[in-house]
Amino acid sequence: xxxxxxxxxxxxxxxxxxxxxxxxxxxxxxxxxxxxxxxxxxxxxxxxxxxxxxxxxxxxxxxxxxxxxxxxxxxxxxxxxxxxxxxxxxxxxxxxxxxxxxxxxxxxxxxxxxxxxxxxxxxxxxxxxxxxxxxxxxxxxxxxxxxxxxxxxxxxxxxxxxxxxxxxxxxxxxxxxxxxxxxxxxxxxxxxxxxxxxxxxxxxxxxxxxxxxxxxxxxxxxxxxxxxxxxxxxxxxxxxxxxxxxxxxxxxxxxxxxxxxxxxxxxxxxxxxxxxxxxxxxxxxxxxxxxxxxxxxxxxxxxxxxxxxxxxxxxxxxxxxxxxxxxxxxxxxxxxxxxxxxxxxxxxxxxxxxx
Amino acid sequence: xxxxxxxxxxxxxxxxxxxxxxxxxxxxxxxxxxxxxxxxxxxxxxxxxxxxxxxxxxxxxxxxxxxxxxxxxxxxxxxxxxxxxxxxxxxxxxxxxxxxxxxxxxxxxxxxxxxxxxxxxxxxxxxxxxxxxxxxxxxxxxxxxxxxxxxxxxxxxxxxxxxxxxxxxxxxxxxxxxxxxxxxxxxxxxxxxxxxxxxxxxxxxxxxxxxxxxxxxxxxxxxxxxxxxxxxxxxxxxxxxxxxxxxxxxxxxxxxxxxxxxxxxxxxxxxxxxxxxxxxxxxxxxxxxxxxxxxxxxxxxxxxxxxxxxxxxxxxxxxxxxxxxxxxxxxxxxxxxxxxxxxxxxxxxxxxxxxxxxxxxxxxxxxxxxxxxxxxxxxxxxxxxxxxxxxxxxxxxxxxxxxxxxxxxxxxxxxxxxxxxxxxxxxxxxxxxxxxxxxxxxxxxxxxxxxxxxxxxxxxxxxxxxxxxxxxxxxxxxxxxxxxxxxxxxxxxxxxxxxxxxx
Numbered sequence: 001x002x003x004x005x006x007x008x009x010x011x012x013x014x015x016x017x018x019x020x021x022x023x024x025x026x027x028x029x030x031x032x033x034x035x036x037x038x039x040x041x042x043x044x045x046x047x048x049x050x051x052x053x054x055x056x057x058x059x060x061x062x063x064x065x066x067x068x069x070x071x072x073x074x075x076x077x078x079x080x081x082x083x084x085x086x087x088x089x090x091x092x093x094x095x096x097x098x099x100x101x102x103x104x105x106x107x108x109x110x111x112x113x114x115x116x117x118x119x120x121x122x123x124x125x126x127x128x129x130x131x132x133x134x135x136x137x138x139x140x141x142x143x144x145x146x147x148x149x150x151x152x153x154x155x156x157x158x159x160x161x162x163x164x165x166x167x168x169x170x171x172x173x174x175x176x177x178x179x180x181x182x183x184x185x186x187x188x189x190x191x192x193x194x195x196x197x198x199x200x201x202x203x204x205x206x207x208x209x210x211x212x213x214x215x216x217x218x219x220x221x222x223x224x225x226x227x228x229x230x231x232x233x234x235x236x237x238x239x240x241x242x243x244x245x246x247x248x249x250x251x252x253x254x255x256x257x258x259x260x261x262x263x264x265x266x267x268x269x270x271x272x273x274x275x276x277x278x279x280x281x282x283x284x285x286x287x288x289x290x291x292x293x294x295x296x297x298x299x300x301x302x303x304x305x306x307x308x309x310x311x312x313x314x315x316x317x318x319x320x321x322x323x324x325x326x327x328x329x330x331x332x333x334x335x336x337x338x339x340x341x342x343x344x345x346x347x348x349x350x351x352x353x354x355x
Numbered sequence: 356x357x358x359x360x361x362x363x364x365x366x367x368x369x370x371x372x373x374x375x376x377x378x379x380x381x382x383x384x385x386x387x388x389x390x391x392x393x394x395x396x397x398x399x400x401x402x403x404x405x406x407x408x409x410x411x412x413x414x415x416x417x418x419x420x421x422x423x424x425x426x427x428x429x430x431x432x433x434x435x436x437x438x439x440x441x442x443x444x445x446x447x448x449x450x451x452x453x454x455x456x457x458x459x460x461x462x463x464x465x466x467x468x469x470x471x472x473x474x475x476x477x478x479x480x481x482x483x484x485x486x487x488x489x490x491x492x493x494x495x496x497x498x499x500x501x502x503x504x505x506x507x508x509x510x511x512x513x514x515x516x517x518x519x520x521x522x523x524x525x526x527x528x529x530x531x532x533x534x535x536x537x538x539x540x541x542x543x544x545x546x547x548x549x550x551x552x553x554x555x556x557x558x559x560x561x562x563x564x565x566x567x568x569x570x571x572x573x574x575x576x577x578x579x580x581x582x583x584x585x586x587x588x589x590x591x592x593x594x595x596x597x598x599x600x601x602x603x604x605x606x607x608x609x610x611x612x613x614x615x616x617x618x619x620x621x622x623x624x625x626x627x628x629x630x631x632x633x634x635x636x637x638x639x640x641x642x643x644x645x646x647x648x649x650x651x652x653x654x655x656x657x658x659x660x661x662x663x664x665x666x667x668x669x670x671x672x673x674x675x676x677x678x679x680x681x682x683x684x685x686x687x688x689x690x691x692x693x694x695x696x697x698x699x700x701x702x703x704x705x706x707x708x709x710x711x712x713x714x715x716x717x718x719x720x721x722x723x724x725x726x727x728x729x730x731x732x733x734x735x736x737x738x739x740x741x742x743x744x745x746x747x748x749x750x751x752x753x754x755x756x757x758x759x760x761x762x763x764x765x766x767x768x769x770x771x772x773x774x775x776x777x778x779x780x781x782x783x784x785x786x787x788x789x790x791x792x793x794x795x796x797x798x799x800x801x802x803x804x805x806x807x808x809x810x811x812x813x814x815x816x817x818x819x820x821x822x823x824x825x826x827x828x829x830x831x832x833x834x835x836x837x838x839x840x841x842x843x844x845x846x847x848x849x850x851x852x853x854x855x856x857x858x
Contacts, residue, residue: 005717007690010690012370340737347611
């Protein structure tokens with residue numbers, strides 16, 4: 001029997017694999033810079049996380065008796081693990097990456113039905129699980145020690161940190177948001193805890209304690225803008241999320257500077273830039289329309305600021321994203337494009353009236 | 356929520372145009388093929404009905420099949436010769452199912468029948484122009500093939516004020532409208548003026564994509580001194596969708612389920628305007644059209660003037676044959692055209708191109724899971740959610756896909772074109788539309804059957820009642836007869852002894 005092909009008889013030179021590859025390319029500068037800042041332990045942790053994710057994906061796909069090669073070639077498992085690795089403390093032990101990657105790929109993605117079917121962003125689901133289950137390991141931050149700086153752990157020391165459980169206590173440090181939170185609990189307000197601790201340029205270039213993905217806001221922003229330019233993502237989600245954090249921060253800081261962080265430290269700290277450009281723009285778990293994305297991003301931002309400011313945890317991006325993921329179907333239900341010749345409600349435009 | 360999309364042109368994609376293959380090739384007239392297979396169903400509506408018999412001699416332009424019903428179009432002999440056959444033949448439908456066709460064997464004379472040429476076509480009454488357009492068998496040559504005279508009459512009756520002439524030609528590869536505008540601009544402008552007169556509208560706008568500067572210049576030159584305005588529009592697909600062109604030129608939308616005339620607009624294709632000029636000013640019915648022959652698998656891409664009924668193979672042959680083995684033959688453009696199951700499909704009035712495409716051009720992508728990237732949502736010119744519609748159709752939930760706007764889908768293919776997961780979205784939509792149409796037909800049939808059954812029951816009851824009545828009457832009659840007989844017998848019995856007695 002001859003198969004009759006259906007129109008269109010042409011296709012744009014795009015594929016899911018290419019989309020994922022472009023996103024990874026946008027992450028490369030920030031990641032390499034992170035490797036340089038945190039040295040061998042960060043490289044080992046990243047490698048372990050990504051390798052585990054790929055192996056877990058292959059195994060689960062095989063168990064489902066689906067073709068393994070095309071699934072791995074789409075690159076989604078690598079990207080998920082990559083984003084997860086960027087959100088971990090760089091000196092975390094190997095098993096943190098392994099447990100996180102397994103959770104992300106097996107529980108958060110494949111159990112739901114694989115690529116395109118998951119309700120929650122797998123990387124964020126894994127990060128939240130790790131943070132709740134292993135709060136100590138997930139908040140052991142380290143001051144950056146550039147590879148070329150001389151203080152950095154060498155190859156063997158790096159192996160010991162990642163795989164041998166060795167501690168590098170001398171360099172332990174708190175992230176900005178964690179520091180602020182801790183100081184609050186001691187009764188020290190921002191006017192006393194912040195000076196000397198925050199400088200915008202530090203966050204922008206990344207010489208501040210944090211995860212791989214929060215150290216270099218500048219490079220992540222550049223990656224995000226690259227994705228917008230390549231039309232992989234639109235500006236609506238990221239801009240709205242930044243607004244969602246910046247606007248309440250601006251107002252609150254103006255009212256009570258001793259209790260609320262200002263706009264710059266809020267935006268440049270934690271996983272906000274990574275979240276705004278790389279996490280909430282995950283197509284699977286975010287709304288369909290540009291308008292929906294704007295609403296989604298705005299609420300993600302507001303929730304992030306609320307959790308950071310009033311919640312028990314210093315950082316709120318992952319929680320905010322997961323909460324909003326569950327709202328995506330509802331946003332999609334109510335925010336739809338207007339159909340040609342119809343009103344927003346779907347009824348035909350009145351005849352004889354200009355549209 | 357009108358913050359973002361309301362004032363921008365909605366959706367659209369920018370496929371690789373490939374128009375360079377044929378855009379600079381002047382129109383050439385295809386030599387008369389050995390046989391013409393003139394389909395009787397070259398238009399939307401009822402097929403034309405033959406008025407010639409096998410063996411009859413016909414002249415070029417002679418009526419060979421008359422229009423049937425309100426929405427239909429007549430068919431004329433593309434050349435002189437004799438009718439070799441009347442019957443089913445291959446037709447340009449992806450199913451490969453045949454259609455009623457008149458086969459003409461040309462005599463090589465190409466001798467015109469007597470033509471009715473008016474002295475001053477621009478002085479004809481509007482109704483007369485529409486009548487001549489109908490008699491010439493003109494249909495929308497942009498591909499829709501809707502009988503043009505029907506549109507003219509509706510527009511005249513509804514006082515349409517704006518005539519839009521569609522020179523969008525947004526489909527990749529196709530250049531026949533571009534060429535006709537470059538080479539025959541004066542005739543197109545004449546056709547536009549005739550349509551204006553037929554409809555009684557003052558404003559005439561010609562929308563041409565800005566990737567055809569030569570056509571824009573030629574049309575501007577030809578339109579000098581008339582009230583025809585040439586307006587460049589941004590090149591994007593599907594700019595040639597009549598409703599998109601309307602939105603681009605006058606900023607109005609046709610209400611859902613309505614017609615262009617509802618907002619005072621009439622849209623015709625440039626080639627249709629040319630055909631109107633030929634028919635009304637020169638008396639020539641629609642018997643040929645311009646066809647672009649292109650694709651990487653064709654030796655020399657061309658723009659040809661082709662007699663209707665010419666098999667596609669003759670066009671490819673004229674263009675030097677195939678360069679290698681074509682992976683797919685397509686009639687129409689690559690975005691909305693149909694695959695030709697074989698190259699012997701004849702050209703019809705709606706055929707704007709025949710393409711021989713290579714594997715590289717069509718790509719053979721294997722579908723992968725939807726990642727909900729919504730590229731299709733941004734590409735849809737109608738404002739639909741293709742990913743949601745396809746997801747529901749995939750699991751058989753056709754009604755929900757209708758709620759998402761399936762019936763507003765124009766099958767332009769923009770969503771399938773840009774989908775990074777290579778999901779054949781248009782295929783899903785056409786499948787669902789077909790299923791729904793079949794269901795609708797089944798429902799009508801069921802209702803019809805129910806009505807017939809009810810009528811039958813009623814009839815049977817009536818018959819039964821009548822029968823009962825009749826039998827009751829018969830019984831009563833019988834009883835009456837019996838009674839009468841008995842009475843008579845009794846009377847006789849009573850009379851007998853008397854008789855005896857008297858005897």
